[in-house]
Amino acid sequence: MTARLRVTVHVQAVxxxxxxxxxxxxxxxxxxxxxxxxxxxxYPILARLVSLGWVEDRWEEIDPHTARRPKRRFYKLTDTGLTAARAALARARQPRLIS
Structure with missing residues (x-):
């Protein structure tokens, strides 16, 4: 079974x-x-996208003490995620008929 993503306004923005x-x-x-x-x-949206395999994540490799800030977690679409995201955004733009 393929996991599904509810494409809310916030998910669309991300x-x-x-x-x-x-x-x-x-x-x-x-x-x-x-x-x-x-x-x-x-962050919960990003976590869901990572769990679906749409997005890959990695922690920045820095010394937080030297940088004087916490490490950052970086996110990037996977090839599969790019295709899925484009399809999800296209579906979200389609008008819905009310019956």
Missing amino acids: LRLLVSDPDVERYGLEIAESAGMMPGTA
């Missing part, structure tokens, strides 16, 4: 941002701010 430049790694807070949402909304 996907649009990631699809806009799929070769760029972005860190979580950057994604949240660029998508216009709070981190507490963005």
Whole structure:
């Protein structure tokens, strides 16, 4: 069984941002701010996208003491995720008929 993703307005915002430049790694807070949402909304979406295999993540390799900030977790669409994200965004744009 294939896992499904409920494509809410917030999920669409994250996907649009990631699809806009799929070769760029972005860190979580950057994604949240660029998508216009709070981190507490963005991080669960990113975790779900990672669990679906749409997004890959990695921790930044820095010394937090030297950098004087915490390590950042970077996210980037996988090839499968890029295809799935484009399809999900296309479906989300289709008008829905009310019967």
